[in-house]
Amino acid sequence: MSFSDAIKICFQKYMDFNGRAKRPEFWWFALFCVVVSLVLGMASSALSTLFSLATLLPSLAVGARRLHDTNRSGWLQLLWIIPLIGWIIMIVFLAQQGSSEDNQYGSTPAN
Structure with missing residues (x-):
């Protein structure tokens, strides 16, 4: 999956918390x-904040789909709240290869 494809898919599925997402998409x-x-x-903290708010929902959605690909609940994103330990756990979960077979969250995503 290319960089531009991943961005496009994430914005198209900005409210889709179902299904699975491969590592490159995330x-x-x-x-x-x-x-x-x-x-x-660098230009304006207000612009950066506005962008962060605009991408919050798509980020949560792709994060949930990524966790689904590893056969985990999207609710595990709440681990981001726990400093250091939660962050390390989330990075490990998000970096792991997804299950190669269908799981409870759907079929294996296409390349």
């Missing part, structure tokens, strides 16, 4: 959000 979108937020933050 990580390309995360990179996009971080880079744009940093660039906007």
Whole structure:
């Protein structure tokens, strides 16, 4: 999956908390959000905040779909609230390869 495909899919599925997302979809979108937020933050913290608010829902949705791909509940994103330990756990979960077979959250996502 290309960078632009991942961004497009994440914005198209901004309210879709069902199904599964492969690693490239999640990580390309995360990179996009971080880079744009940093660039906007250099210009204006208000612009960066506005962008962060605009991408909050798509970020939560792709995060839930990514966790679903590893056969975990999207509610585990609440671990982000726990400093350091929660962050490490979430990064490990999000970086793991998804299940290669269908799981309770749907069929294996297409490449």
